[in-house]
Amino acid sequence: MNIDFSHIADLFGTPTYVYDASEIRKRIRMVCSVFKGHEFSILFALKANSNSALLRLMAEEGVGADVVSSGELVAAKRAGMKPVLWNGNGKTVQDKKFFVKQGFDILSLDSVEELEMWHDSDLVKLLRVNPNIDARTHPHISTGMKHHKFGVAVEEIHKVADKIDGLHVHIGSQITSVEPYRAAYTQLVEEIKKHNFKTLDLGGGWGIDYNGESLDIDQMRSVINTVFSGFSGRLIVELGRFIAGPAGSLLTRVVKVKKGEKTFIVTDAGMNNLIRPALYDAFHRIRVLEPVGPASLCDVVGPLCETGDKLGSNRYLELPAEGSLLLVEDTGAYGFSMASNYNGMPLPAEVMWEDNSPRLIRRRQTIEEMYSNVILD
Amino acid sequence: MNIDFSHIADLFGTPTYVYDASEIRKRIRMVCSVFKGHEFSILFALKANSNSALLRLMAEEGVGADVVSSGELVAAKRAGMKPVLWNGNGKTVQDKKFFVKQGFDILSLDSVEELEMWHDSDLVKLLRVNPNIDARTHPHISTGMKHHKFGVAVEEIHKVADKIDGLHVHIGSQITSVEPYRAAYTQLVEEIKKHNFKTLDLGGGWGIDYNGESLDIDQMRSVINTVFSGFSGRLIVELGRFIAGPAGSLLTRVVKVKKGEKTFIVTDAGMNNLIRPALYDAFHRIRVLEPVGPASLCDVVGPLCETGDKLGSNRYLELPAEGSLLLVEDTGAYGFSMASNYNGMPLPAEVMWEDNSPRLIRRRQTIEEMYSNVILD
Numbered sequence: 001m002n003i004d005f006s007h008i009a010d011l012f013g014t015p016t017y018v019y020d021a022s023e024i025r026k027r028i029r030m031v032c033s034v035f036k037g038h039e040f041s042i043l044f045a046l047k048a049n050s051n052s053a054l055l056r057l058m059a060e061e062g063v064g065a066d067v068v069s070s071g072e073l074v075a076a077k078r079a080g081m082k083p084v085l086w087n088g089n090g091k092t093v094q095d096k097k098f099f100v101k102q103g104f105d106i107l108s109l110d111s112v113e114e115l116e117m118w119h120d121s122d123l124v125k126l127l128r129v130n131p132n133i134d135a136r137t138h139p140h141i142s143t144g145m146k147h148h149k150f151g152v153a154v155e156e157i158h159k160v161a162d163k164i165d166g167l168h169v170h171i172g173s174q175i176t177s178v179e180p181y182r183a184a185y186t187q188l189v190e191e192i193k194k195h196n197f198k199t200l201d202l203g204g205g206w207g208i209d210y211n212g213e214s215l216d217i218d219q220m221r222s223v224i225n226t227v228f229s230g231f232s233g234r235l236i237v238e239l240g241r242f243i244a245g246p247a248g249s250l251l252t253r254v255v256k257v258k259k260g261e262k263t264f265i266v267t268d269a270g271m272n273n274l275i276r277p278a279l280y281d282a283f284h285r286i287r288v289l290e291p292v293g294p295a296s297l298c299d300v301v302g303p304l305c306e307t308g309d310k311l312g313s314n315r316y317l318e319l320p321a322e323g324s325l326l327l328v329e330d331t332g333a334y335g336f337s338m339a340s341n342y343n344g345m346p347l348p349a350e351v352m353w354e355d356n357s358p359r360l361i362r363r364r365q366t367i368e369e370m371y372s373n374v375i376l377d
Numbered sequence: 378m379n380i381d382f383s384h385i386a387d388l389f390g391t392p393t394y395v396y397d398a399s400e401i402r403k404r405i406r407m408v409c410s411v412f413k414g415h416e417f418s419i420l421f422a423l424k425a426n427s428n429s430a431l432l433r434l435m436a437e438e439g440v441g442a443d444v445v446s447s448g449e450l451v452a453a454k455r456a457g458m459k460p461v462l463w464n465g466n467g468k469t470v471q472d473k474k475f476f477v478k479q480g481f482d483i484l485s486l487d488s489v490e491e492l493e494m495w496h497d498s499d500l501v502k503l504l505r506v507n508p509n510i511d512a513r514t515h516p517h518i519s520t521g522m523k524h525h526k527f528g529v530a531v532e533e534i535h536k537v538a539d540k541i542d543g544l545h546v547h548i549g550s551q552i553t554s555v556e557p558y559r560a561a562y563t564q565l566v567e568e569i570k571k572h573n574f575k576t577l578d579l580g581g582g583w584g585i586d587y588n589g590e591s592l593d594i595d596q597m598r599s600v601i602n603t604v605f606s607g608f609s610g611r612l613i614v615e616l617g618r619f620i621a622g623p624a625g626s627l628l629t630r631v632v633k634v635k636k637g638e639k640t641f642i643v644t645d646a647g648m649n650n651l652i653r654p655a656l657y658d659a660f661h662r663i664r665v666l667e668p669v670g671p672a673s674l675c676d677v678v679g680p681l682c683e684t685g686d687k688l689g690s691n692r693y694l695e696l697p698a699e700g701s702l703l704l705v706e707d708t709g710a711y712g713f714s715m716a717s718n719y720n721g722m723p724l725p726a727e728v729m730w731e732d733n734s735p736r737l738i739r740r741r742q743t744i745e746e747m748y749s750n751v752i753l754d
Contacts, residue, residue: 047682047720052753068682071721071744078753090632090643090680093700111635150684153637172684255467258488260530266467275717279656279685303467305424305445307527307549308656323470340652340717343424344448347750363750367448373724373740376429376455 003353005251005289009325012349012360014253015269017336019361021057021354023247024332028061031239034221038228040235043085045204046072048240048333049248051350053361055079058243064105066204066238070098077102085201085236087128087168089150106236108168108201111152112159119163126168126201129154129191131184133171154191161195166233170203174241176213178223185227192231200228201236208245210330211283215242241333248332249287250274250348252311254320255303263298263319267326270302271309272342274328274335278308286312287327293319300326304343336362346370380730382628382666386702389726389737391630392646394713396738398434398731400624401709405438408616411598415605417612420462422581423449425617425710426625428727430738432456435620441482443581443615447475454479462578462613464505464545466527483613485545485578488529489536496540503545503578506531506568508561510548531568538572543610547580551618553590555600562604569608577605578613585622587707588660592619618710625709627651627725629688631697632680640675640696644703647679648686649719651705651712655685662706663689670696677703681720713739723747 008018031042043066044058050072055065056079065076068088076084083105091110096117106124109115118125130151150170157167171184185202192200206215228235252269276282286300295316302309311328320326339347346369350362385395408419420443421435427449432442433456442453445465453461460482468487473494483501486492495502507528527547534544548561562579569577583592605612629646653659663677672693679686688705697703716724723746727739 045682050721052748052751056753067721068680069721071718071723071747073721074744075721075748078748087682088680089635089641089678089682090645090647092630092632092645092680111633150682253469255469256488258466264466268467268469270467275652275656279652301466303445303465303469305422305464305466305527338717338719340715341448342715344427344444344446344450344452346448359752361752363752365750367451369750370448371429371452371455373742373746374429375736375738375740376433 004358005325005327008351008358009251009253011358012351013364014251014325015267015273016251016349016351016364017248017331018251018351018353018358019054019244019248019332021352024054024057024243025061027243027247028058028063030217031237031242034217034224035235035237038224038235039233040237041083043083043236043238044081044243045238045240046075047337049244049335049337050075051336051361052079053352054244055081057352063243070095073099073102073104085238109164110150112156115160115163124166124199125164126166126199127152127157127160127164128168128170129157129188131169131171131187133180133184154187157191157195164197166197166199166201167191168201168203170238171205173205174207175205176207176215178216178219181220182223182227185223189227189231192233198233199236200231200233201238204238204240204242206239206242208241208330211285245333246330248330248335250328250331250335252326252328254322254324254326257319257322263296265298265300265317265320265326267300267302267311269311269328269348270304270343270345271306272302272304272340272345273348274311274331275338275340276334277310277312284312284331285329286315286317287329288318288320289325289327290320291318292321292324341370344370381735382702382704385728385735386628386630388735389728390741391628391702392644392650393628393726393728393741394625394708395628395728395730395735396431396621396625396709398729401431401434401620402438404620404624405435405440407594408614408619411594411601412612412614415601415612416610417614418460420460420613420615421458421620422615422617423452424714426621426712426714427452428713428738429455430729431621432458434729440620447472450476450479450481462615486541487527489533492537492540501543501576502541503543503576504529504534504537504541505545505547506534506565508546508548508564510557510561531564534568534572541574543574543576543578544568545578545580547615548582550582551584552582553584553592555593555596558597559600559604562600566604566608569610575610576613577608577610578615581615581617581619583616583619585618585707588662622707622710625707625712627705627708627712629703629705631699631701631703634696634699640673642675642677642694642697642703644677644679644688646688646705646725647681647720647722648683649679649681649717649722650725651688651708652715652717653711654687654689661689661708663692663694664704664706665695665697666703667697667701668695669698669701718747721747
């Protein structure tokens with residue numbers, strides 16, 4: 001895990017997302033340990049990161065894919081992930097054709113009506129249910145309340161119980177207490193037994209340690225063992241952030257250190273690369289790789305013309321020199337996958353660190369590529 | 378302005394951004410009317426929209442460019458925009474080389490130190506000052522307070538007054554009252570007279586009518602005439618949203634109408650196409666083009682696996698049929714320019730409506746293109 005970030009910056013420039021392969025493998029094995037003794041599948045939620053080189057590494061560890069679009073299906077297939085589960089509340093006609101043609105394994109139905117077009121298929125069919133559990137996380141990433149757009153009420157299960165293979169539940173993201181899970185799973189295990197379902201997709205949302213708090217894995221193991229002691233079917237878990245988040249860092253170069261009432265550290269990475277601080281007010285640890293000055297109260301901001309373009313606010317950081325390197329940590333999930341060309345910025349590079357050496361897994365976008373679809377005349 | 382959206386959807390698919398050329402021209406002329414009698418330049422802020430076909434139309438109307446990156450400089454040059462002003466708080470070494478090579482006209486200096494490398498050049502040099510005015514807009518897009526990352530305090534002007542040509546001020550975005558402008562400009566006109574500057578860049582931020590409130594153009598004209606009655610130099614205005622915002626709509630198809638305690642209209646456009654509702658809690662009018670049912674309380678949401686993936690909440694809308702079309706209005710600015718591939722979604726198409734016919738100005742991205750920089754082996 002002694003990644004040579006300076007070497008990576010020299011080779012591939014900045015900003016660049018850097019992923020630690022060994023950390024990803026370690027975290028997948030951690031998830032396996034939670035389900036030991038049960039029949040289970042781990043699916044990686046591609047919305048967190050859809051770089052096929054990263055996904056292939058997961059496939060080698062036996063991880064399948066949780067996808068929501070034709071685009072994600074392509075990335076999962078390219079990486080050799082198996083099984084593939086198709087999730088989503090807005091499956092279009094074109095997507096349906098594409099998925100049938102490409103093939104997949106498990107379908108999560110967002111409504112009872114959706115079953116109509118699939119009931120002849122030999123897919124494993126799960127009905128997404130909405131247990132009305134408050135996961136007490138950020139409102140944008142909480143998904144299990146009745147007023148949310150996903151799934152159907154538990155009372156609707158009976159309408160299609162004889163035509164489906166199991167249930168799917170996902171109560172939110174970045175959840176750091178096991179109690180909402182215990183509540184949701186306890187509710188669903190009754191339904192499963194009642195209808196003799198063979199599969200339960202537990203969703204994901206396991207919280208990682210962005211800033212001190214995270215889901216306790218031992219407690220999660222205990223919840224699983226307690227709630228599912230009498231269940232002999234297959235458990236599925238869908239994890240994105242938990243597997244990839246802590247394995248990634250955004251490597252960026254300091255453009256300017258602007259001293260004033262508050263010190264601004266301006267980096268070449270901005271909300272175009274990492275939108276989580278602006279979008280969710282998310283906290284990411286920031287590490288000054290080559291400090292030259294005493295710890296000061298700083299805002300770390302990007303080069304974009306927008307006040308919301310920040311990577312971190314009110315941090316006590318040892319001051320870096322202009323041109324030196326800085327890391328925004330725990331950005332392996334929902335980092336690159338949410339990146340944009342805002343302010344005319346090409347997409348960053350992605351690098352995998354494996355066996356003590358860096359491997360470019362995504363070339364930095366060029367300005368030409370950014371505009372390649374524009375038709376001027 | 379009778380755009381045939383159904384024809385556009387048939388020709389180019391959905392989701393697609395559609396821009397009305399005549400509306401853009403009209404709005405540019407509206408801005409001209411505010412500055413009549415003064416020497417002035419209108420610059421378009423490319424961060425709002427950097428499609429060169431759209432920019433070329435503006436160039437035809439005499440509009441120059443406000444750019445913040447090498448990427449935006451390329452788009453502006455391609456469109457033939459003149460003059461070009463380079464703005465920004467994080468100008469990198471690579472950018473500086475690129476800008477010198479490509480050529481530009483006006484430089485906004487974000488700090489006094491920045492002048493060092495430029496003082497020999499024949500660029501028009503402006504110093505961005507921070508008047509410490511609260512524009513009372515969304516905190517993310519308010520930029521003129523002392524605790525913001527942009528510009529220097531008014532007290533610093535004297536340090537470089539003999540080496541610069543003028544000042545630059547930008548107090549924020551989507552401002553609907555002229556009073557913050559009057560306050561900022563009244564403060565700066567004194568500095569201009571004191572130092573005998575020839576150029577003042579007034580910034581932009583003129584608020585458009587997303588939901589009833591907008592900047593009053595007549596009042597703005599009155600502010601300009603009053604504050605600058607004794608100033609014979611050049612005024613510059615930088616506008617993005619004001620020119621392009623109301624000229625664009627996001628055309629999307631309804632994937633599903635999901636009735637429950639609340640009705641969810643699921644569209645094929647999501648926060649990947651338009652992030653403003655999720656990022657700023659922004660309001661955009663939504664128009665159901667082919668209503669088939671009575672007005673109901675609806676959330677209009679995208680197909681992404683995220684609760685924040687919404688286009689509008691709690692709207693009374695006449696219900697559309699599945700497969701029919703819907704418009705998210707006033708999305709010509711900060712729509713496409715902030716779009717991402719989140720959830721594996723290719724970037725949408727862009728179409729210009731001019732002389733009663735549609736012209737594709739950006740092809741829809743393909744899945745292949747989305748992954749073209751991934752290196753798998």
